[in-house]
Amino acid sequence: EAAEAAVASTQAEIDRLTLTAPFEGLLESDTAELGSLLQTGSLCAQVIQLDPIKLVGFVPETEVDRVSLGAQAQARLAAGDREIAGTVTFISRASDPTTRTFQVEIEVPNPDLSIRDGQTAEIAIASAGVEAxxxxxxxxxxxxxxxxxxxxxxxxxxxxxxxxxxxxxxxxxxxxxxxxxxxxxxxxxxxxxxxxxxxxxxxxxxxxx
Missing domain, CATH: 2.40.420.20 (conserved putative lor/sdh protein from methanococcus maripaludis s2 fold)
Known part of the structure; x- marks a missing residue:
């Protein structure tokens, strides 16, 4: 029984040699080299998920009450003047202590992965209409x-x-x-x-x- 337990323990360690990500995505960087020794908790790779992609912006305190969850939003990417559409999925309850602005997140479909991580965009969020x-x-x-x-x-x-x-x-x-x-x-x-x-x-x- 002791030998069987040792074999099971060894097999569990062998299974840990295959690293898996908790979600599907793209391998952005591979830190670990073949044959290198990895310590517990050390970085081995960076995986990013681009579909859907999350746009993050900051709304001033004078305008945050006009933004609601589920609101439609449009964004214009700085590169190429491309326009995309998404939905507001998060509104921060606490402001940034330095800028007094509130973080807002917009989820945008990106099936062709054409929107890259880190691109800048100008975001417009729909709110109640006014006569203008x-x-x-x-x-x-x-x-x-x-x-x-x-x-x-x-x-x-x-x-x-x-x-x-x-x-x-x-x-x-x-x-x-x-x-x-x-x-x-x-x-x-x-x-x-x-x-x-x-x-x-x-x-x-x-x-x-």
Whole structure:
């Protein structure tokens, strides 16, 4: 019986010569060389799983309440301007003590393994929709108090100033909130007029032909 126990113990040690990973993935690096002696707990290889891949970003405390688990997200990879889509799977409950931002993780399918570990991306997470206006960035101006906004004209062609909040910057223009549902915004010459003066506006159609 002692001999059988010794054989079983030896067989268990032999079985440990075959190393297996706890998940499927790609062998990124092979630290161990053939014939080298490995100590318990020492690194022998690095295996990475790229499908699905996890995108990690940080949301400021002023915006974290607008992010929810399961929300749809889009990301634009810095390399090649490729756009990908995924789902929010984790929102940190504790902020980073240095930046006061909250970690957010997005899971993205990557069946062809084309997205690499460590790539940078610009992430946009969907939240509850708000009414906004798309304006050219040049339409923005500052009032005497340094408040960011735009200059409007009313039905009597009188100029007024309206403060706005930037929602998103896009190649087509900037999305802003804070304006009435319909507004006549001065997009050219707004720096040459002040609130209260009457102007003779010229309208132009920005709709695509």
């Amino acid at each position: 206006h798309l304006l050219p960035q040049s339409a923005l101006t500052l009032n005497d108090d340094g408040t960011l906004g735009v200059r409007l004209i009313d039905a009597a062609n009188t100029v007024s100033f309206a403060a706005v909040t930037l929602v998103r910057d896009t190649p087509e223009g900037i999305w802003v909130t804070g304006l009435p549902e319909q507004a006549d915004v001065i997009v050219l010459g707004q720096e040459y007029v002040t609130a209260g003066v009457t102007v003779t506006p010229t309208f132009r159609n920005e709709a695509p032909e």
